[in-house]
Every structure is written in C-alpha cells, then in structure tokens.
Amino acid sequence: MSDIELARVIEAILFVAEEPVSREQLAEVLEIGVDDVDRSMGTLRASLDERGSGLVVRETAGGWRLYTRPETRPFLESFAVSASSARLSNAAMEVLSIIAYQQPVSKGQITEIRGVDSGSAVRTLERRGLIQERERLSTPGNPALYETSRLFLEKVGINSLDELPPLADHVPPSTVVESLEESFRSE
Amino acid sequence: MMGAVKTHEVKTAVFEGPLDLLLQLITSHQLEITAVSLVDLVDEYLAVIEEIERLDLEVTSEFVLIASTLIQLKARRLLPTSDGADLDEELELLEERDRLLARLLACVTFKDVAAVIAHRMDRADRFMSRSWGIDFPLPPRPDTLPPIDGDRLARLAAELFETTTAEPDLDHLDLDLPSVADAMADLRRRVTMDAEAGFSDLVAHTERPVEVIAYFLALLELARWGVVEATQSGWLSEIRVKAAVVDLTIESEWE
Numbered sequence A: 001m002s003d004i005e006l007a008r009v010i011e012a013i014l015f016v017a018e019e020p021v022s023r024e025q026l027a028e029v030l031e032i033g034v035d036d037v038d039r040s041m042g043t044l045r046a047s048l049d050e051r052g053s054g055l056v057v058r059e060t061a062g063g064w065r066l067y068t069r070p071e072t073r074p075f076l077e078s079f080a081v082s083a084s085s086a087r088l089s090n091a092a093m094e095v096l097s098i099i100a101y102q103q104p105v106s107k108g109q110i111t112e113i114r115g116v117d118s119g120s121a122v123r124t125l126e127r128r129g130l131i132q133e134r135e136r137l138s139t140p141g142n143p144a145l146y147e148t149s150r151l152f153l154e155k156v157g158i159n160s161l162d163e164l165p166p167l168a169d170h171v172p173p174s175t176v177v178e179s180l181e182e183s184f185r186s187e
Numbered sequence B: 001m002m003g004a005v006k007t008h009e010v011k012t013a014v015f016e017g018p019l020d021l022l023l024q025l026i027t028s029h030q031l032e033i034t035a036v037s038l039v040d041l042v043d044e045y046l047a048v049i050e051e052i053e054r055l056d057l058e059v060t061s062e063f064v065l066i067a068s069t070l071i072q073l074k075a076r077r078l079l080p081t082s083d084g085a086d087l088d089e090e091l092e093l094l095e096e097r098d099r100l101l102a103r104l105l106a107c108v109t110f111k112d113v114a115a116v117i118a119h120r121m122d123r124a125d126r127f128m129s130r131s132w133g134i135d136f137p138l139p140p141r142p143d144t145l146p147p148i149d150g151d152r153l154a155r156l157a158a159e160l161f162e163t164t165t166a167e168p169d170l171d172h173l174d175l176d177l178p179s180v181a182d183a184m185a186d187l188r189r190r191v192t193m194d195a196e197a198g199f200s201d202l203v204a205h206t207e208r209p210v211e212v213i214a215y216f217l218a219l220l221e222l223a224r225w226g227v228v229e230a231t232q233s234g235w236l237s238e239i240r241v242k243a244a245v246v247d248l249t250i251e252s253e254w255e
Helices: A003-016 A023-030 A034-050 A070-079 A090-102 A107-114 A119-127 A150-156 A174-185 B002-011 B017-030 B038-054 B061-078 B087-124 B150-165 B180-193 B209-225
Strands: A055-060 A063-068 A131-136 A144-148 B196-198 B228-232 B239-243
Touching: A003 A023, A003 A034, A003 A063, A023 A034, A023 A063, A034 A055, A063 A070, A090 A107, A090 A119, A090 A144, A090 B087, A107 A119, A107 B017, A107 B087, A119 A131, A150 B087, A174 B087, B017 B038, B017 B061, B017 B087, B038 B061, B061 B087, B180 B209, B180 B228, B180 B239, B209 B228
Parallel strands: none
Antiparallel strands: A055 A063, A131 A144, B196 B239, B228 B239
16 A cells, blocks of 8 residues: 555544554554554645644554644534533642552542542542542552543643653742741751 | 731632641742741641631541641740650651651642643643544444335335234144154064055055155165165056065164
8 A cells, every 4th residue: 555545544543443543553454564654644644734634643642543623622612512521620630640640549648648538539530531440459448549541641642651740840949848847847 | 917817717718628728828928928937827727727617617637637736846846945855755746747748748749730730631622532433333224225115114014013913823733743763663564574565555554644754754764774675667656665685774863
C-alpha cells in the first residue's frame, strides 16, 4: 500500500476506535513497520490540516485518537448536552493529584494528606473512570489501593505518568517554608 | 486581633478540613506581616472551631487533634523554660509539630499541582472523541429483505400463525416399530426349512406395512451376509428366497 492509502486506512481505524490506538497496534494490523506507521500518520495529520478538517489526530495515553478540533467545541455544546462535561471540584482535583503522584494509595492515606475525609471525591473520580482500584490490602478492613486509569492520561493529554509536572516544582517556595517553620519552631 | 477575627468569620464556610483552615489562616497573615505569629494563629484557629460549634456543625476529631498540637506548641512558647519538663513528652511534641508541618507542606504542594492538572484537563477537554466503537450490535441490512407489499406480508403472517399455533399432531406416527433383528431371526429359521419361498408368503402373517418393510430390510441384510439367496425375475414380480449353502454366523448390526 502506498503512503496515502495507509493514511486512509489509519484514518478509518481511528474513526471507529474507542480509545487511543498505539503505534504497535497499527503496525500489526497493517502489517508494516512502526516507522511506516509514523510516516503515514504524518501524512494523515497533514492532510487533515490542509483540508481544514473538523477533526485532528492527537497523541495521548500512549496512542493516537481522532478528536474534534477545539474551535468546534462551542458548536458541539449547542448540538449535544453530553458535550458539556461538568468540571471536577477543587476537592476532587486535589484527591486526583494525590492519587496521580502517590499511586497506589488508599483512602486513608489520601485523608491523612488532606486532613479531611475524601471518600466521596474518590467515588466521584472512580465513577468518572479517572481512577481505578488496583488491589486490596490484607490489613483489617481490606482497604482498596487506587491508581489512575488510562482515561486519566487521555483527559490530561499526556502519554504516561512520567509526563506529569514534577511534584518538586510545586513545593511551596523556600520563603514560605521558612516562615512556616520559623513560626512553628522558634524556641 | 479584631481584624483577624473578621477574617475567619468570612472564611468559615469556605475551608475544607483543619489543614485547609490552617493554611488559609497562615496565607491571610502573610499578606499583612512577614512572619506568622504562632500565638495568633492558634487563637484564630480555636476561634474558628468555636464558631463551627456555635453553628452546630460537626467538629471532626481531625480538627481537635490539630488543635491540641497547636495549644501545646503555644503553651510551650509562652513558657519557654519549664524546669523538669518530661523529655519524652517534649520529643513527642516536637515530632507532632514536625508532622503537622510536613502535612501542611504536602497539602500546599498538592493543592498547587492540582490547579496545574485541572488547567491541563480543561485544555484537553476542548478536544472531543467518539465514545462508542465499531462493536455494537448492527441492525439487519435492509437490502436482505425481498420486495414485499402489505397484502403478501399479511398472508405470510396468517400462514405462519396458523402453522405455529396448531399443536403438533402425532397420531399419524406409529411409534411401535417392528424389530428388524426379530424379522431376521424369523426369516433364517423359516427359509432354512422351506427350500424356496416367495417373499409375499414369508410376510403373509404380518398386519402392517411397516412390518413388511422390516422383513424386507431383514431379507436384504441376510442376502448381504450370504445366508439367503434372493432372486427377482422382473420389476414388481415376486422375490424368490431360498437358503444359501453356507451358513455364516455373523453378528447383525441391527441388534
């Protein structure tokens, strides 16, 4: 198959795919090398751009997927109710961040960090498919350990957890830490 | 002091949990003064807890636990050189204090990074994807239907309902099938005795056609074995049967 023919088949596959499709998966289906997949993907992306398509190919969660072009979003919201997704609360976002960086982590550990019960936020995130239970501890009560899902990567727009912003960058600046320590520590 | 009281009156409903409250109290001070006074901080914290109780809201154990650490720290600050202080208690308090500090810092860190991730999610949310793939049950293809009009459809339906609603009639079935093996045994006995016999004589005693069929199958089987010899001179003429010379004893597959 020529490059353009491959691009056409890839477009069709991405159209029906329910989740991002990996480079390796495409190579296997098309019986071509991963380099050829990359080249044809480039061709597909260029052709979508050239004709000003309403769709774009994005690379997230370790694969490619067809998405609507951001500019079309307001019209999609007018078109379908489901297009407008409810934003997560600050509490849910905090819990999600803790799970993202500390996974696998239990509800108890999350509560310890936040100083407030986080059960309902965990349930919300689980219902939205952003986190999932990885395993259960054998300690009393068999608490569940949570991890982030593949959907989480897709929703944040990254390929793997390594691409999360480094946590060290978000530790409060030294001036804040020092003044905190001073007020608590000064003898 | 009065100004501070005002501050947390406004914020009472906004914070989430004791750590959040502490952080808010600290940051509200940082806007005004360089260093936070622990004594003021503890007073404000306790004032908010009183406010929560006054509003009849639940003061969780977490609030109380942190309050007790703060009170101990404050007491220690006010009494810097307490002679004969229990060294174990002292260390315990310092540990508790460091733990609280670490929790505060972790809390601030995750609040900060949560805002960044929320921002990224907002950005990625502008892209939408299809949520269903190819593997849902497909409806039958319309072009597999033959051309049909209403009348024909009604006729077909009527026929179908008639045949499917009627109870199946089993009366025509005679399930009392004769045994081919028995017929073979009878034939072997009688053909040996008679030198040659007509098939119609051999089945003269039968009452039902199905018994004749059993005898015919038995005859074919015996002929195949070479136990009997059967000859027929022409179409629909009498089958002549006589015993063959060799009598083989082979188990019949009809048994």
